[in-house]
Amino acid sequence: MLEIKNLHASVDGGREILKGVSLTVRAGEVHAIMGPNGSGKSTLAGILAGRDGYDITRGSVIYDGRDLLAMSPEDRARAGIFLAFQYPVEIPGVNNMYFLRVALNAGRKARGEPELDAGQFLKTVRNKLKLLEIDDDLLQRGVNVGFSGGEKKRNEIFQMAMLEPRLAILDETDSGLDIDALRVVANGINRLRAPNRAIVMITHYQRLLDHVAPDFVHVLSEGRIVRSGDKSLAAELEKTGYAGVGV
Amino acid sequence: MAVKTEAAPYLDVFRPNAGEPAWLRDARAKARDAFVARGFPSRRDEAWRFTNLRPLADKPFEPGHGKLELKPGSLPKGAWFASMARTLIEKPEIARRAIGESDLAGGQPFASLNAAMFADGFVLALDEGVTLDPPVEIVHSAGDGSINLRNLIVLAPSSRATIVERYCGEGAYWTNTVTTVSVGAGASLTHVKVQDEGPEAIHFGMVRAALEPAATYRNFGLTLGANLSRQDVQVAHGIGSIVDLAGAYLQRGDQDTTNAVVVDHAAPGATTRELFKGVLDKRSHGAFLGTIRVREGAQKTDAKQTSRALLLSDRASVDTKPELEILADDVKCAHGAAVGDLDKDTLFYLRARGIGIDEARRMLIEAFVLEAFETVEQPELRGHLAARVRVWLEAA
Ligand SMILES: Nc1ncnc2c1ncn2[C@@H]1O[C@H](COP(=O)(O)OP(=O)(O)O)[C@@H](O)[C@H]1O
Ligand SMILES: [Mg+2]
Numbered sequence: 006m007l008e009i010k011n012l013h014a015s016v017d018g019g020r021e022i023l024k025g026v027s028l029t030v031r032a033g034e035v036h037a038i039m040g041p042n043g044s045g046k047s048t049l050a051g052i053l054a055g056r057d058g059y060d061i062t063r064g065s066v067i068y069d070g071r072d073l074l075a076m077s078p079e080d081r082a083r084a085g086i087f088l089a090f091q092y093p094v095e096i097p098g099v100n101n102m103y104f105l106r107v108a109l110n111a112g113r114k115a116r117g118e119p120e121l122d123a124g125q126f127l128k129t130v131r132n133k134l135k136l137l138e139i140d141d142d143l144l145q146r147g148v149n150v151g152f153s154g155g156e157k158k159r160n161e162i163f164q165m166a167m168l169e170p171r172l173a174i175l176d177e178t179d180s181g182l183d184i185d186a187l188r189v190v191a192n193g194i195n196r197l198r199a200p201n202r203a204i205v206m207i208t209h210y211q212r213l214l215d216h217v218a219p220d221f222v223h224v225l226s227e228g229r230i231v232r233s234g235d236k237s238l239a240a241e242l243e244k245t246g247y248a249g250v251g252v
Numbered sequence: 253m254a255v256k257t258e259a260a261p262y263l264d265v266f267r268p269n270a271g272e273p274a275w276l277r278d279a280r281a282k283a284r285d286a287f288v289a290r291g292f293p294s295r296r297d298e299a300w301r302f303t304n305l306r307p308l309a310d311k312p313f314e315p316g317h318g319k320l321e322l323k324p325g326s327l328p329k330g331a332w333f334a335s336m337a338r339t340l341i342e343k344p345e346i347a348r349r350a351i352g353e354s355d356l357a358g359g360q361p362f363a364s365l366n367a368a369m370f371a372d373g374f375v376l377a378l379d380e381g382v383t384l385d386p387p388v389e390i391v392h393s394a395g396d397g398s399i400n401l402r403n404l405i406v407l408a409p410s411s412r413a414t415i416v417e418r419y420c421g422e423g424a425y426w427t428n429t430v431t432t433v434s435v436g437a438g439a440s441l442t443h444v445k446v447q448d449e450g451p452e453a454i455h456f457g458m459v460r461a462a463l464e465p466a467a468t469y470r471n472f473g474l475t476l477g478a479n480l481s482r483q484d485v486q487v488a489h490g491i492g493s494i495v496d497l498a499g500a501y502l503q504r505g506d507q508d509t510t511n512a513v514v515v516d517h518a519a520p521g522a523t524t525r526e527l528f529k530g531v532l533d534k535r536s537h538g539a540f541l542g543t544i545r546v547r548e549g550a551q552k553t554d555a556k557q558t559s560r561a562l563l564l565s566d567r568a569s570v571d572t573k574p575e576l577e578i579l580a581d582d583v584k585c586a587h588g589a590a591v592g593d594l595d596k597d598t599l600f601y602l603r604a605r606g607i608g609i610d611e612a613r614r615m616l617i618e619a620f621v622l623e624a625f626e627t628v629e630q631p632e633l634r635g636h637l638a639a640r641v642r643v644w645l646e647a648a
Contacts, residue, residue, distance in 0.1 A: 054604045057596075082606035094601045098619025107615070108605035115606070147619075148601075164605065 006032045006203050007053075007073075007172055012064035014052055022048045024228035025064070030172070033200045037214055037239060038207045040225035041247050046207045047091055049225070050176045054088035055081050068172070082108075083115035085171030089161035089178045091207075096148035101160075102130070104148050105167055112168060133166040136196065138189050154181040162193040173197060174205045179213035191216030211243040224250055256291025259361075261312035263288045266368060273344060279351050283367035286358025293361055302539035302571045303482050303510045308454060313426045316397015320372055323389040330379030330411075333388050336402055339375040346377050350404040350432050352460070360484075363458050366430045370402035373429070377404070378411035380436070387414035387442075387633065394421030394453065401429040405443070409436035409464070414630065416444040419455060420477070426454040433461035433469070437490070440468040444633065446640060449477035451505070458484045463493040465519070472628055474637055475501035475509050476644050482510040489515065489522035489550075498624040500529045502644050503536035503568075512541040517550040517580075524554070529624045530561035531617055532568035533648070539571040544585065546578045553580060557587040562594065562620060614645045 007030040014023040022045045030036055040046055052059055053066065055078030066073040073081065096104070110120040121129070134141065137159050149157050158178050165173055175194070179187055194204065194217050206213060214222075214236060222238040223230045224247070232238060232250050242250060255263055266284050268277050292309060293300040324333045332343060339347045354360060355367035374390050392401065407413060419427055427449060435441050449455045455478040461469055467490055473483055487495050501509045515524045530538040540559045561570040574587040594616050602612035621641050628634045 056600055056604075077609070078600060078603035079606050079608050079612075082604055088604050090601065090604075094595075094598050096598055096601070096616070096619065098623055099615055104602070104605070104607075104615070107611065108602075108607050111606040111608060111611070168605065 006030055006069060008067045010065050010067075012049075012052070012066065013062045014048065014059045015062060017058050017060055021062070022228050023052070026225070026228070026230055028223065028230065030203045030205060032203055034221065035198065035204045035206065035217065035219045037219040037222045037236075038205060038225055039209065039222065039239065039242060044225045045228045046225055047176055050088055050091075050174050050207060053174055054078060054086060079111065080115075082168075083112045087165050087168055087170030087173045089158075089165060089173065089175040091176040091180075093149050093157040093161055095150045095152075097150050099148050101144045101146060101148050105130070105164065108164075109167060129167065133163055136166065137163045137193050139163055155183065155186045158182055159186065159190060162190050165197065166193055169197070171201065172203050172205070174207070176207045177209065178206070179208050179210060187212065188216065211239050214239045255288045258309040258312075259288040259291045262365060262369070265315055272340070275348065276340070279356060280368045282356040283351075283358075283364040286356060287361050287364040287368060290358040290361045290364070299512055299541060302537075302541070304480065304508060307480055308426065313398035315369065316395060316399050316425050318392055318394040318399045318421065318425075318427070320374065320401070321391045321393075322374055323391070325386050325388055328382055328384065330382040331384055332375065332377040334375055336373035336375055336404070337371070339404075343375075343377075346375060346406065347404070349406060349434070350375070350402050352432065354460075355430075360458065362428055362456055363430045366400040366402060366428050366458075369398070370400040370430075373402040373404070375404045376413065376415055377406040378408055378413055378439075380408040380410055382408070382411045384411075384413035387416050387444075387630070390415070390417045392417075392419050392421075392427070394419070394423075394425045394427050394449065396423055396425050398426040398428065401427065403429060403431035405431065405433045405441065407435045407439040407441050410438045411436065412440045414442040414444070414633070416446070416633065418446045418448060420448045420450070421453055422450045424452040425450075426456075428456045429458065431457070431459045433459060435461065435463045435467035435469050435493075437464040438466045439464070442470045442472070442629065444472045444628070444637075445474070445483075446637070447473070447475045447477055447481060447483070448640070449481070451477065451479060453478045455481040457482070459486065461485070461487045463488065463490040463495070465491040466493060468494040468496075470496040470627065471498070472625055472637070473499040473511070474640060475499065475503070475511070476640065478507070478509070480508050482512065484512045484514075486514045487516065489517050489519050489524070491519040492521040493519070494522070495524045496627055497525070498527045498627065500531070500621045500624040500641070501538050502531045502621065502641065503538055504533040504648070505536060506534070507536040509537075510539040510541065514543040515545070515555070517544070517546045517553045517555065520550050521552045522550070522554075524556070526557040526559075527624050528559045529621050530559075530570055531564065531621060532561060532570055533564040535565070535567045537569050537571075539573070541573045541575070542587070543575040543577070544587075546576075546580050546583050546585065548579045550580045551582040553583040553585065555583070555585045559589045560620075561591045562617065563591060564593070617645060618642065
């Protein structure tokens with residue numbers, strides 16, 4: 006589904022941040038990417054979702070046989086890529102529900118599916134809201150406006166549940182969550198697991214992985230994947246720290 | 253009598269109307285003399301520094317025509333809502349209040365010209381305690397030439413009203429409106445104006461409002477049209493009165509607009525909130541001039557002014573000039589101004605959810621603009637303004 010080959014990227018006109026990342030993600034798989042602060046995890050996630058401000062100096066990213074890096078952010082989203090932001094932005098004046106409906110219908114339209122009318126949309130919203138234990142009235146506000154840190158993360162997963170992506174990239178969705186919120190968010194992620202979907206979780210901690218068992222764990226350090234393994238690698242990291250795995 | 257060059261053409265077309273009452277003929281003559289002696293405001297005049305009057309000076313307008321339509325809804329007893337022409341005949345004692353000393357003095361040349369030349373306008377007058385609901389509406393569509401409208405809104409104590417003015421038209425014309433507003437003790441007026449003039453038009457609007465104690469005056473302006481436009485709002489507070497001035501101006505092409513607001517706190521305990529939002533695309537230019545004057549003795553004044561503009565193109569520009577003159581000591585006064593482009597991270601967030609870049613930009617601009625109208629109480633009216641903004645955005 007996703008094939009990253011020898012990806013080198015630097016900040017526009019600046020220093021190199023990704024120094025040859027290669028990663029293959031197949032449908033049905035769950036990958037965890039771990040690594041110290043500043044190792045390039047968010048940069049990688051941003052580049053996959055189409056954030057600008059980076060120079061791709063070498064390498065390629067193929068998604069479903071297409072050159073991902075040549076696609077606009079909206080085309081990637083419509084093709085099924087979803088990034089749960091590490092820092093979701095607040096958008097005063099843009100109503101959450103309205104935003105979500107425009108987003109959902111943009112994707113449906115691009116795929117040739119009929120747009121949802123207000124009634125159908127509302128029904129879907131109700132179902133997913135319950136799943137993520139989100140208050141109704143949060144949806145009547147501006148996007149993320151006045152949300153607590155945990156509510157913002159939950160809202161990301163709620164959006165993911167609504168948009169039903171094929172490849173979800175979750176950037177530290179677990180940080181800042183208390184144990185109950187973590188359980189709810191993990192539940193939301195597990196519900197998305199399916200043979201035709203893939204999930205890439207970026208995290209610092211073992212604890213999300215206790216709830217969402219990954220098939221593969223990778224350690225990113227200074228812009229390179231320095232180790233890959235199964236979920237026992239995460240347990241090892243928890244015990245020894247990054248230094249213990251030679252980072 | 254010395255006549256300024258640019259004013260001369262207007263002197264030539266001035267024809268006193270023999271059918272009018274003596275007081276009006278007298279006032280018109282005085283206002284005309286004041287205008288021709290003074291001429292157009294000069295760009296050395298601080299308040300007119302950013303308004304380019306060349307198009308007006310180069311090509312004087314003949315007196316022109318427009319259609320004034322009043323939509324009264326259902327008027328309660330104690331409410332007068334009629335054209336100025338009719339009010340002059342049937343209620344001259346009310347109509348007289350539309351012309352003031354400053355018209356005769358010439359300090360505001362275009363207001364003096366308006367006093368000399370106006371043929372019509374609207375008048376809304378409410379007796380004490382009368383509530384007007386739903387809003388009344390005025391639509392003016394201009395045809396050609398120069399059109400001077402003289403408007404008057406008088407709210408007696410404890411009355412309430414919402415009034416919506418809309419200006420539109422086709423062709424090259426000049427609309428020049430002067431609106432005198434008086435809000436009685438404890439009365440409340442919501443005054444909405446949508447300036448949607450044709451693309452070749454010139455539009456000037458001047459509002460002078462005087463507030464009595466505990467009066468509330470809310471003024472919302474949406475500027476979309478005209479090639480050159482200017483909106484002046486000048487408010488004199490009463491004791492403990494409340495003023496909410498908000499405006500949004502959306503311009504593109506080579507449009508040019510100025511919002512100039514002056515709020516005078518001569519009485520204590522009054523509150524002013526100002527919020528102006530500009531969206532400037534292509535080669536357009538906007539200016540916001542905001543003066544808040546707090547006189548000696550106006551203690552416990554609470555005033556806040558905010559002006560923000562989005563520049564959507566490298567060639568668009570905006571000038572902002574806040575001016576706080578504070579002579580009392582126990583006051584809260586704040587102002588802030590910012591100019592920028594749409595936030596990149598926010599735009600990316602929307603696109604990362606599948607929303608196309610054009611739609612994402614429209615959503616963000618719309619949200620930015622509509623903040624100015626958040627305090628409009630009637631949801632239908634807010635919706636109407638939002639719809640006008642949408643139309644502008646989608647016309648890009
Ligand atoms: N836009 C940017 N401009 C300058 N430096 C950046 C930018 N984005 C990321 N960096 C730098 O790149 C490195 C990796 O950042 P990031 O990808 O956010 O790391 P992580 O998510 O693993 O903590 C950091 O040193 C960070 O300061
Ligand atoms: Mg990060």
